Amino acid sequence: MIEWFEDLTLGMHFKSPEKRLTRDDIKRFAAEFDPQPYHLDEAAAEQTPLKGLAASGWHTAAIAMRLFVEVRPFGPHPLLGIGVDELRWLAPVRPDDVLHLEGEVVKLVPSEKKPQGLVWIKWTAFNQRSEPVYTFTPIGVVPRRPA
DSSP states (O other): OOOSGGGOOTTOEEEOOOEEOOHHHHHHHHHHHOOOHHHHOHHHHHTSTTOSOOOOHHHHHHHHHHHHHHHOTTTTSOOOEEEEEEEEEOSOOOTTOEEEEEEEEEEEEEOSSSSEEEEEEEEEEEOTTSOEEEEEEEEEEEEOOOO
């Protein structure tokens, strides 16, 4: 059970539950946050470089964040971050795609001044065909075990 920074180890792996995106989900998010033709209009989307309706990259990022929270990689502690490295959209996310995250702890740095440590977990979102569609490496702040 992960409860403190000291419970994390390099190479530790995590896997999230799955989330299916519907056509309506894609259009609803886009209408509010990223109103571009390839996220809203199927006919117009066919004429774009994406060659069809696709979720906004920010929608994919929001879903990845939700899945990250559901994994609870820092045990009972809330997720607190100071940034994100290496955020990349690798492939379009389409209606009815089913996404999940897989993560690996790639860096751990204990603080010398505060009762916490920093952890980098490289997350990759995969669709139902095991194709990577998104990757990001958030920098998390995790409390150290009390003395």
